[in-house]
Amino acid sequence: MALLDTSKYSQGSVLGSVNPDLASERQTASFSVEKLTALLDGGTEQTRIRRAVVEAIESDPVFSRENQYFQTQNERYEAAVRKAVHLQRKMNEMGWTENGPEYKYIYRALSGDVAFLLHRVFMRSISVLGSDKQIAKWIPLATQYRLIGSYAQTELGHGTYLQGLETTAVFDTATQEFILNTPKISAMKWWPGDMGRSATHTVLFAQLYIHGKCYGIHPFIVQIRSLQDHSLCPGITAGDIGPKMNFEHTDNGYLMLKNVRIPRENMLSKFCEVRPDGTYVRTGSQQINYFTMTTVRISLISDEVITPMMKACTIAIRYSVVRRQSKLKPGSSASWTDLLPQHQRSPVHFILHALSSGFKAVITHHCTAAVEICLRACGGHGYSQLSGLPSLYTKILASCIYEGENTILLLQTARFLIKCFMAASSGQPVPPSVTYLAAVKPGKCPAKNKLDFLSPDIYTEAYQHVAFRLINSTAAKLQDLIQSGAKKHDAWNQCTVQLVQAAKAHCHYITVKNFAETVEKLETKAGIQKIMKHLCDLFALHGIFSNTGAFLHDGYISAAQMDMVTSSYLDLLAIIRKDAVPLVDAFDFTDKSLNSALGSYDGQVYQRLYEWAQKSPTNKMSPAYERYLKPLLHNTLSKL
Incomplete structure (x- = not known):
């Protein structure tokens, strides 16, 4: 296939030439890129x-x-x-x-860095939920940017649970107005995009009350800033919520309302209406009020998930072609042990290197995954920098790369394991950590009921079996390739996926084994050994539960036994849940050390989030208003 003309993709590169490795990759494409x-x-x-x-x-x-x-x-x-x-x-x-x-x-x-994205959601909400009269009034104004809209649904204490929203809208028949209030701090609107500094209006969701009766969540159009000078309207408290993990260009905001009055006509009424006498009329399902957020979720999959993933794949794959980690052929680059003086190239150094490499990779991977789980478990607030989690996550994520990139390190451990396996197979002595490679016993898991899986001997042997099987099968694959005429380095390169898998299995086995042995040595007083035994069991069973294929692969654990594992695992979750807070209290971090609005010892999370957000310098009047927003709004200003 002819070399693809890449000039149109060069993005104005000053270098003027394509890396030869990339060019070579493109020249051998098996399909038409265009x-x-x-x-x-x-x-x-x-x-x-x-x-x-x-x-x-x-x-x-x-x-x-x-x-x-x-x-x-x-x-x-x-x-x-x-x-x-x-x-x-x-x-x-x-x-x-x-x-x-x-x-x-x-x-x-x-590439995303543009304001007023919630303005589109504002307009979509009115188009879907508004009456013909409301659409005729508001959509032209929004289209011409005579106002800037936002979408205020999420509250400080409530995210996806919309029925639990606490903002109230009480209908006053005497004045034909809705009175909007934020009854407590958890009811404060929190996270709406463009709310912090830009928006003049918002579609706000609140619990509708008529004559003391609650009719559920309904949408209202609310003006929050003056169209004359952009100052906050009476009864409105709003600002930027502060730095986040990303999207720093988006002025995500907070909004509180104190006796804010809006006319009856400002309740979006295509499907629900409040008549002047307070009669409530519904002409459709209340679920339609959730339609806007559903469509937003669908659209962000492409804009915020698929496209960034495509970019990441492009960057990583192109860089992997250009970037050379080390020479593939043996003897053309130095390994860690080759860098040592001759008298230091002892088996001990090789073992330490192999084990430290693998465990660094496995531990950083597990810890990064754990922090991400914690961040996700905190919902939207976990995404706020004020939670302390984003900085922890970005910091720990880097640990998967510095001091050795994890895949490369796992391959170092795999090299050690294959060498030891070959030695054990020929009757030579091997280090203590891998003696199981010579003494493994084939067979089936002897567990008879779910309680058997709380025995360290049972689950440790299961991990040992999986590690042996993966190392054995990978070594066999290497041998087959070499016997088929492949050079050793080519055979190794073809087996890297299995080699990494085998190294992970070995490290997981050693971790479970050492955990169980350490717990066994603990003193039984004060209940320490008991709770640590629960945690050890949980760690071991979680590994089996999360990697069922590896344990079911050759029938060592049966399907019925895997059900026992699941049952014991779920039982442990309920047991350990009771001790969750004391367990983390035992880490003994001070509030200052944690530096988290969500993780403080006293648990006053919403108050801290609000107090900390108020300290943000972003809540001062921005030059963007005088330079851009004011001219935009005043050029086509009309009375609303």
């Missing part, structure tokens, strides 16, 4: 349109992302507002419309 692109886009015409949009956006200096990584939160926010305002001019200049074929490619071309 045709696959068209297939992914939905046709050659869509590809043409997308590229035209990208060209128009990227050639405009206002949309430049240069130095973005060095910008402060304020600078990123102001740039996002500048781009959003300029985008309106650009769309007029290019003849793009929201219903046109180009529109769906704009966000991708901008």
Whole structure:
């Protein structure tokens, strides 16, 4: 196949040439790259349109992302507002419309850093939930940016559980108004995009009360900032919630309401209406109120999940072709032991290197996964920098790379394991940590009931069996390849996936074995050994439960026994749940050490989140209002 013309993909590279390794990879493609692109886009015409949009956006200096990584939160926010305002001019200049074929490619071309994204959700909510009269009033104003909209659903104490929202809207028949209130701190709207500094209006969800009766969640249009000077309206408290794990350009905000009155006509009433006398009329299911958020969730899969994943794959694969970790052939690069002086190249050093490599990889992987689980378990607030979790996560994630990239380290351990396996197979002595490679007993797991799986002997032997099987099968695969004529380094390269798997299994086995032996040595007083035994059992059974295929593979554990594992595992979760808080208290971290609004000893999480957010410098008036928002709003200002 002819070499693909890559000039159109060069993105203006000053180097002017393609890395020869990348060029070589492209030259041997087994398919037409251009045709696959068209297939992914939905046709050659869509590809043409997308590229035209990208060209128009990227050639405009206002949309430049240069130095973005060095910008402060304020600078990123102001740039996002500048781009959003300029985008309106650009769309007029290019003849793009929201219903046109180009529109769906704009966000991708901008790479996300643009403000007013919730303005679209605001408009979508009115279009779906509003009456014809409401649509006729509000959509033209929003389309012309005579107001800037947001979408206020999530509260400080309530995320996906919409029925639990606490903001109230009480209908006053005397004045024909709804009175909106934030009854307590957990009812404060928290996280709405564009709310912190930009929005003038929002679609707000609140519990509707008429004559003392609650009618559930309903949407209301609420003005939160003056269209004259952008000051907060009476009864409104709002601001930016502070730094997050990412999306620093988005002014995610908080909103509190104190006796804020809005006219009866501001309740979106396509499906539900409150008549002047307070009569409540429903013409559709209340579930329709959730439609907007459902459509947002669907759209973000493409914009915020699939596209970034595609970018990451592109970056990593291209870099892996260019980046050389080490020479593939033996003798062409030094290994860790080769760097040691001759008198230090002892078996002990080799063993320590092999074991430390594997355990570093396994432990950092497990800990990174654990922090991510913790972050996710905290829901939306875990994403806030104020939770302390994002900084922990980004810090620990780096540990998978520094001091040796984990895959490379696991292959170092695998090299040690294969060498020891070959030695054991020929009757030579091996280090104590791998004597099981010579003494493993084939057979089946002897467990008869779920309580048997709480025996360290039972589960430790299961881990040992899996580790042996994986090392044995990988060694056999290597031998087969070599006997078939493959060179040793090529055979090794073809087996790297199995080698990494075998190294992980060995490290997991050793961890379980050492954990169980350590617990056995603990003193029985004060209940310490008992709870540690529970934790050891949980760790071991979690590993089996999470990797069922490895244990079921050759029938060592049967399907019926795996059910026993599951049952014991779930029992342990209930037991350990009772001790969860004392267990973490035992770590004895001070509040200052944790530096977390969510993890303080006293548990006053919502108060701390609000207090800390108020301290953010982002809650001062931004130059973006005078420079961009005020001209935007005043140029086409009309009385609402």
